[in-house]
Amino acid sequence: MTHSVAILGASGYTGAELVRLIATHPELEIAALTADRKAGQPMGAVFPHLRHLDLPMLTTVEEVDFDAIDLVFCALPHGLSQAIVKTLPDSVKVVDLGADFRLRDPKDYEFWYKRPHDAPELQPSAVYGLTEFYRDDIKGARLVAGTGCNAATVQFALRPLISAGVIGLDDIVCDLKNGITGAGRSLKENMLFAERSTNVTTYSFGGTHRHLGEFDQEFSKLAGREVKIRFTPSLVPVNRGILATAYVSGDAEAIHAAFTEAYAAEPFIELLPLGQMPQMADITGSNFCHIGVAADRVSGYAMVTATLDNLCKGSSGQALQNANLMLGLDETEGLMMAPVFP
Amino acid sequence: MTHSVAILGASGYTGAELVRLIATHPELEIAALTADRKAGQPMGAVFPHLRHLDLPMLTTVEEVDFDAIDLVFCALPHGLSQAIVKTLPDSVKVVDLGADFRLRDPKDYEFWYKRPHDAPELQPSAVYGLTEFYRDDIKGARLVAGTGCNAATVQFALRPLISAGVIGLDDIVCDLKNGITGAGRSLKENMLFAERSTNVTTYSFGGTHRHLGEFDQEFSKLAGREVKIRFTPSLVPVNRGILATAYVSGDAEAIHAAFTEAYAAEPFIELLPLGQMPQMADITGSNFCHIGVAADRVSGYAMVTATLDNLCKGSSGQALQNANLMLGLDETEGLMMAPVFP
Amino acid sequence: MTHSVAILGASGYTGAELVRLIATHPELEIAALTADRKAGQPMGAVFPHLRHLDLPMLTTVEEVDFDAIDLVFCALPHGLSQAIVKTLPDSVKVVDLGADFRLRDPKDYEFWYKRPHDAPELQPSAVYGLTEFYRDDIKGARLVAGTGCNAATVQFALRPLISAGVIGLDDIVCDLKNGITGAGRSLKENMLFAERSTNVTTYSFGGTHRHLGEFDQEFSKLAGREVKIRFTPSLVPVNRGILATAYVSGDAEAIHAAFTEAYAAEPFIELLPLGQMPQMADITGSNFCHIGVAADRVSGYAMVTATLDNLCKGSSGQALQNANLMLGLDETEGLMMAPVFP
Amino acid sequence: MTHSVAILGASGYTGAELVRLIATHPELEIAALTADRKAGQPMGAVFPHLRHLDLPMLTTVEEVDFDAIDLVFCALPHGLSQAIVKTLPDSVKVVDLGADFRLRDPKDYEFWYKRPHDAPELQPSAVYGLTEFYRDDIKGARLVAGTGCNAATVQFALRPLISAGVIGLDDIVCDLKNGITGAGRSLKENMLFAERSTNVTTYSFGGTHRHLGEFDQEFSKLAGREVKIRFTPSLVPVNRGILATAYVSGDAEAIHAAFTEAYAAEPFIELLPLGQMPQMADITGSNFCHIGVAADRVSGYAMVTATLDNLCKGSSGQALQNANLMLGLDETEGLMMAPVFP
Known part of the structure; x- marks a missing residue:
């Protein structure tokens, strides 16, 4: 069926990535694609790499007949899903790729996103979309809030360690290297090829990045106490990919064992042998996450590195993985393509 | 079945690309992978992006039990297939990705590759592997010779025009922009990131590139007279992709009509509307080829641009397309994944 | 003095490049820097790579005291110099880096730039700024019109050959590979890193690029008859650099000899030995132009390749070279820095 | 004089960079250039970007007449300077760009470089070449040991803070992003464009990088007690540039004040206003180092970021800066060129 x-x-990068993934998914059919400024255009004009597909024309949201839709992916700019989701029929399941429903507490939302929430009544029912850790909730959810792409990467690197109690909670430092597509298709001087192609820039530094709201919420919940990590991302001249380097206190072997335990059955998480580190190019275009652990020369400390494709496993791939669960399909359907290397 | x-x-880029494609192919199973220096290693050690797959260990060619193999992909350096292919059981079908069986005339092989051919007796039986133009022959072939990746791109841009007689044959100029993976994984100073990342270099210029042997053979056969194009490639700092720009005499509308006719039913060839040109990033990681046509301001002249992924449609994707035909499978099986953009 | x-x-790339070059020029002092939207900011805020320099604050054009200025560099968007230049005191020399004064005939300007010229009375007095060919005129000029960056590259590759009569005039094809900074700092989706970094795109194809106005004017003047070349540029993912490949009829040795003759005394033009081709990375950040010549396998044809840095020799370096001449300084002052490689 | x-x-990247810098230095003349495998070739054949210069032919070391040389730059692979330096006449000053004389204690050398030192008698007389902190010693030195490029960057970020006692010494974490040219011109698969261009890889992780020998030596000396930082570099797809992110405990304002004090008179160190962070592209091709400081949201913690060009300020520029001092010249001679952006 x-x-x-x-x-x-659908005119942004995560929208296009969803189309790419669904193109070879045997059980999903794209019935509607919306865009704002680009409504009225064929998808193949906006994204010529999709021109071989037989896709519906881009329309406005208002033109969509949601009664004929089983599930909606919201790949809208932050802040826009709130208003739209509350107008959808209850029969429609929703996977939101934006930030609108990630934070349980409306005060946290307001703190990190500098605006009050428009649909606070929906927030309690939203399930946090980190599939590997909320799988059962997602299966039964009507509204799943996709995680931030950085947030996903860092949580893959830290959650099992906090749960297992194998790392210190007060000295976690996470330095993240971030591909450019994480910034979306917005027009800014510092996103031009000329200004990024030979550049590395630290941004949202010193604990100001919005995904910290997710870390605080999730890590504190896991630990049963407040956990505040230090976290700073840097933009690197790569299209796709996030590589998170976490510096922690703890024993590398215990850390590796905690990962082995947590991820043994996961189809998309690849744990490398102790002492090996993953690299970003090995996950490009795929839904896989590679994780490595090594001891530090300074006794009592270790490092964890996790890498994934921000547009796929960090966003649209995660969304599809969740949609599969919500629709009762095999979780890996449409997602087992191997990374594109080189 | x-x-x-x-x-x-299997330790080169085209070998890894074959594994990537076959990984999600429903009807093929990888029974053996060979490498020379790297025999004895797991494929996931040589190519960590494939570590999630359950693959046979790399072995030497000698260790392979070819009686259990239906079809062999030879992704060997030029010159090595000749000796191996003639030792294989007749029951094994062969798709050669190298240059050994592309040229019908052993003298042409010797001219372009500067060495006599080791298995000239096999050359007559080899079918030239440009699927769209040799489909029927490929279906019944035992040995298919994959084309050069540049050769494929330029032929997609010119063959229908020569066949239809809509362009002049004596003033064809083809300037080709070439991604770096076309050079394979060999270690040369000028292939280092440092020396390529901000560089464009014209190479094998002035008609010295080996793929001219294929052009001369194929275009002359099509035209029924000698055709010698002028052809020069330049390396551009991109991993995957070839974009060929052909400058021809002829009428742009007639050219576009000839393409429309030739490619109407082709699943992997996308002809753009007259006056639009394709771009390299729109085919990355896929088996598609995009083609555009435009008139030149100088009356009587036109341009044709074709772009494809050298590792996929230009090499391993083409090989799999041919293997599908040889094995009686649907030609597009395992090859309909959308391009990865951005 | x-x-x-x-x-x-000064807030565009060519403005910043002028500041870079003048920073170590012993006889020039920057007395004013203007910008439109960014007036009021320090230059180091707009371009942090210049923050070590002691520079005047960005102002509007209106705030500049032109009586204290010996020479003005106009690095304005096309179309804006016209109005400003005619308001400047006669005592101020002007080097325009834009397109406003490149074409002698106002009708040509109107044809290529789709608008009538605002200061046609100034056009006759403007000297075309291709230093190596208009050196004497430039020395005495009040207004010098810098060439297009593509226009400079192609002219270095073709002018001596047309002058010497060693190539055919009716079958010149020039395929140009163009770094991204040639498009300036303007905000367009297709200039984003994500859309350019693995991409090659043919643009202004088939004879629609505005620099053809310069080619037509200059080549026809040189030849004493109408010359119309076929010319198409492609964007490659490199910040700086143009590599032009000209396909011509003629004898490679005669072509090489014509270059030897023309460029023997030129400080910035490097002619490679016959049969060698230049590469883009060898001129980055410098005022040098490298040129190579090779015969084609098709008898009677040859190739010429020229490469230069579009922001430097193609624009701001050329401008400074001309300013040196106009001010009676050594032409090479401030311009002899070696290319930055790798 | x-x-x-x-x-x-001279056939490596730091050798070529020295030539680039000296090319416009008014008081130095290159009298000899040596290479091993490439002896006998003109420098312009090995590095065509230098072909406009009138340079001596590459020779073997044995062919150099050291009596005519005032100062030698050793840009040799690690381990080779030791043997050569002890054979040079005492009258020749030496700037070693390699690792041979960086560590005072031969046991440290042996620990980090896995081999005994060949000229331990020279080690005590070698001055550590971090100009800004060893200026007076360098002026009178015969042998100056250039620092590691990573080592320079991190020391610029931490030395004034350790000296001023404004940061904790037991919880310093330094995550470094490293351009590819730091690996030199050696031929390895993982240095190929194809394997680096879309890749970020953590290497020498967990405290195994050799530059830690320099940190241990220098930071412990400064602090008067053992200091062991945690340090891990990652390769990013950029030719030139290092960006070091240090996570420290301490007050951001006190840290910024310590930098202000330490670097006020330094010509090449640019301290950004508190709360701003530098980016890699702003120092490319120059001898400048940009430093930024910001507080972390977690009380009591701060971040410091420093960036410089590994081939210039991190290696050859530093070497020239030291040579200027050793020869009694102005320290900044030949080094004030502005960064190349974009």
Whole structure:
């Protein structure tokens, strides 16, 4: 049986990535694609790499017949899903790729996103979309809030360690290297090829990045106490990919064992042998996450590195993984393509 | 029914690309992978992006039991397939990704490759592997010679025009922009990141590139007279992709019509509307080829641009497309994944 | 004696490049820097790579005291110099880096730039700024019109050959590979890192690029008859650099000899030995132009390749070279820095 | 008065960078260039970007007449300077760009470089070449040991803070992003463009990088007690540039004040206003180092970021800065060129 899906915000990179993934998914059919400024254009004009596909024309959200839709992917700019989701029929399942429903507490939302939430009544029902850790909740959810792409990467690197109690909670430092597509398709001087191609820039530094809201929420919940990590991302001249380097106190072997335990059955998480580190190019274009652990020469400390494709496993791939669960399909459907290397 | 395949030369980029494609192919099973220096290693050690797959260990060619193999992909360095292919059981079908069986005339081989051919007796039986133009022959072939990646791109841009007689044959100029993986994984100073990343270099210029042997053979056969194009490639700092720009005499509308006719039913060839040109990033990681046509301001002249992924449609994707045909499978099986953009 | 200069349009890349070059020029002093939206900011805020320099604050053009200025560099968007230049005191010399005064015939300007010229009375007095060919005129000029960066590259590759009569005039094809900074700092989706970094795109194809106005004017003047070349540029993922490949009819040795003759005494033109081709990375950040010649396998044809840095020799370096001449300084002052490789 | 210099190991990137810098230095003359495998070739054949210069032919070290040389730059692979330096006449000053004389204690050398030192008698007389902190010693030195490029960057970020006692010494974490040219011109698969261009890889992780020998030596000396930082570099797809991110405990304002004090008179160190962070592209091709400081949201913690060009300020620029001092010249001679951006 085929399920009908709509993608709202299909003219951005995560929208296009959803189309790429669904293109070879045997049980999903794209019934509607929306865009704002680009409504009225064929998808192949906006994204010529998709021109071989038979896709619906881009329309406005208002033009979509949601009664014919089983599941909606919201790939909208932050802040826009709130208003739209509350207008959708209850029968429509929703996977939101934006930030609108990630934080349980509306005060946290307001703190990190500098605006009050428009649909606070929906927030309690939203399930946090980190599949590997919320799988059962996601299966039964109507609304799943996709995680931040950085947030996903760092949580893959730290959650099992906090749960297992094998690392210190007060001295976690996480330095993240971030591909450019994480910034989306917005027009800014510092996103031009000329200004990024030979550049590395630290941004949202010193604990100001919005994904810290997710870390605080999730890590504190896991630990049963407040956990505040130090976290700073840097932009590197790569299209796709996040590589997070976590500096922690703890025993490398115990850390590796905790990962082995947590990820043994996970189809998309690859734990490298102790003492090996993953590299970003090995996950490009795929839904896989590679993780490595090594001891530090300074006794009592270790490092964890995790890498994934921000547009796929960090966003649209995660969204599809969740949609599969919500629709009762095999979780890996449409997601087992191997990374593109080189 | 599943078919067993072997990949000889699996430690190079085209070998890894074959594994990537076959990983999600429903009817092929990789039974053997060989490498020379790297025999004895797991494939995931040589190519960590493939570590999630359950693959046979790399072995030497001698260790392969070819009786259990239905089809062999030879992804060996030029010159090595000749000796190996003639030792294989007749029951094994062969797709050669190298240059050994592309040229019908052993003298042409000797001219372009500067060495006599080791298995000239096999050359007449080899079918030239440009699927779209040799489909029927490939279906019944035992040995298919994959084309050069540049050769494929330029032929997609010119063959229908020569066949239809809509361009002049004596003033064809083809300037080709070439991604770096076309040079394979060999270690040369000028292939280092440091020396390529901000560089464009014209190479094998002035008609010295070996793929001219294929052009001369194929275009002259098509035209029924000698055709010698002028052809020069330049290396551009991109991993995957070839973009060929052909400057021809002829009428742009007639050219576009000839393409429309030739490619109407082709699943992997996308002809753009007249006056639009394709770009390299729109085919990355896929088996698609995009083609554009435009008139020149100088009356009587036109341009044709074709772009494809050298590792996929230009090499391993083409090989799999041919293998599908040889094994009686749907030609597009395992090859319909959308390009990875951005 | 130090000369005072102003740079109008200092917030663009060519403006910043002028500041870079003048920073170590012993006889020029930057007295004014203007910008439009960014007036009021320090230059080091707009371009932090210049923060070590003691520079005047960015102002509007209106705030500049032109009586204290010896020479003005206009690095303004096309179309804006016209109005400003005619308001400047006669005592101020002007080097325009834009397109406003490149074409002698106002009708040509209107054809290529789709608007009538605002200061046609100034056009006859403007000297075309290709230093190596207009050196004497430039020395005495009040207004010098810098060439297009593509236009400079292609002219270095073709002018001596047309003058010497060693190539055919009716079958010249020039395929140009173009770094991204040639597009300036303007905000367009297709200039984002994500959309350019693995991409090659043919643009302004088929004879629609505005620099053809310069080619037509200059080549026809040189030849004493109409010359119309076929010319198409492609964007490659490199910040700086143009590599032009010209396909011509003619004898490679005669072509090489014509270059030897023309460029023997030129400080910035490096002619490679016959049969060698230059590469883009060898001129980055410098005022040098490298040129190579090779025969084609098709008898009677040859190739010429020229490469230079579009921001330097193609624009701001050329401008400074011309300013040196106009101010009676050594032409090479401030311009002999070696290329930055790798 | 002109001084004669020789560059041993001129066929590597740091050798070429020395030539680039000296090319416009008014008081140095290159009298000899040596290479091993490439002896006998003109420098312009090995590095065509230098072909406009009138340079001596590459020779073997044995062919150099050291009596005519005032100062030698040793840009040799690690381990080779030791044997050569002890054979040079005492009259020749030496700047070693390699690792041979960086560590005072031969046991440290042996620990980090896995071999005994060949000239331990010279080690005590070698001055550590971090100009800004050893200026007076360098002026009178015969042998100066250039620092590691990573080592320089991190020391610029931490030395004034350790000296001023404004940061904790037991919880310093330094995550470094490293351009590819730091690996030199050696041929390895993982240095190929294809394997680096979309890749970020953590290497020498967990405290195994050799530059830790320099940190241990220098930071412990400064602090008067053992200091062991945690340090891990990652390769990013950029040719030139290091960006070091140090996570420290301490007050951001006190840290910024310590830098202000330490670097006020330094010509090449640019301290950004508190709360701003530098980016790699702003120092490319120059001898400048940009430093930024910000508080962390976690009380009591701060971040410091420093960036410089590994081939210039991190290696050859530092070497020239030291040579200027050793020869009694202005320290900044030949080094004030502005960064190349974009």
